[in-house]
Amino acid sequence: MKTLTEEMSTLTRIAKGIAAQFGKDCEVVLHDYTQSYExxxxxxxxxxxxxxxxxxxxxxxxxxxxxGTVSDGDQYRYITQTKDGKILRSTSIYLRDEEGKAIGALCMNWDLTEFYACNSALKDILETETGAVEEVITNDVSELLDALIQDSVRYVGKPVISMTKEDKIKGLKYLDDKGAFLIKKAGDKISKFYDISKYTLYNYLEQSTEL
Known part of the structure; x- marks a missing residue:
């Protein structure tokens, strides 16, 4: 597959088929990674x-x-949660071109909230293979970046005001590994949050490759 566009008709039919099979509580999403991540x-x-x-x-x-932090990325039957508290069982399959580069993803999010209310009777259907995966589901890429920044602070284990240079490098490496800098203008927001200049940000990122 070179582009999603050339397979759009087939992918649309697959998405509609999955949604029809599992009903209104199953969301099916197609991402095109040749587009802006926003x-x-x-x-x-x-x-x-x-x-x-x-x-x-x-x-x-x-x-x-x-x-490239993860080589494969496909995840099956993992549990995640929406901002309004719905419990989802999800699967994410990455679509790749002839060179193996991820150009899109087909994702399924099945709302099992009502099933969990009856979990004793439905224990078998609620069992997962990979356990909980922390996935941030939002329609605003700025919220996604905010969540990643807060994750980096938890990873370092101390507030920015108390961080040493080494702590900040550790936090920035975490963000880089998570792909945060692929988001447009992420450097501006991250450097402001970490109270460093853009020059220092790129200097720290270069140093982080040595860790």
């Missing part, structure tokens, strides 16, 4: 599950695949 969603069925629509952004898991 608007990777090119097709969505049952978008009410997460509140997203065509033109919205990808998640942090996609950023890690694009950054």
């Amino acid at each position: 608007s990777t969603i090119v097709l969505i069925e049952n978008g009410h599950v997460t509140g997203r629509k065509v033109g919205d952004c990808g998640t942090n898991l996609g950023l890690e695949v694009l950054r």
